[in-house]
Amino acid sequence: MAGEPQADCLFCKIVAKEVPATIVQETDTTVAFRDINPQAPTHVLVIPKAHYPDAASLAAAEPGIAADILREARAVAVMDDIVDKGYRVVFNTGTGAGQTVFHAHAHVLGGRGLNWPPG
Numbered sequence: 001m002a003g004e005p006q007a008d009c010l011f012c013k014i015v016a017k018e019v020p021a022t023i024v025q026e027t028d029t030t031v032a033f034r035d036i037n038p039q040a041p042t043h044v045l046v047i048p049k050a051h052y053p054d055a056a057s058l059a060a061a062e063p064g065i066a067a068d069i070l071r072e073a074r075a076v077a078v079m080d081d082i083v084d085k086g087y088r089v090v091f092n093t094g095t096g097a098g099q100t101v102f103h104a105h106a107h108v109l110g111g112r113g114l115n116w117p118p119g
Contacts, residue, residue: 002061003050011103015049025075029068032076032108041111042080042087046072051103055091058104073108082110090118 005012013019014033021033024044035043048065052058059066070089077083087110092099 002052002057006051006103009051009103010101011045011047011105012051015047024079025072027068027072029065030072032072035107039107040109040114042076042082042109044076044080044108045105046076046108047103047105053102053104054093054099055104055106056093069104069106073106076108077110080110086110086114088114088118 005016010019014021014023015031021031023031023033025032029049030046031049032044032046035045046069048058048062048069050058050062050065052061055066058069073087073089074083077087087108090107090109091104092107
């Protein structure tokens, strides 16, 4: 069921503290942790504690939590001192967009030049 933890979901296991992660901040609704394969000096994932398979389903069901993710993405940028230099927030939705973990999450990237278009 949407919103409920999934036994086979890596990010649900991180939320439950069953899998270690370098958590940089946590709120009532989100967890932010460093990516294990960083693509930039700052590469943090911000995830909802509730399980939704992608950003679109999260936004449809829980727009407040989707907003929490964006707020926390900015907090990560402030924490890593990249907010004034610029940063990118990326939601990959679906395999065609490169999503590999099917738990909604935002990538917060910064600390280097980020070319456009991405990919």
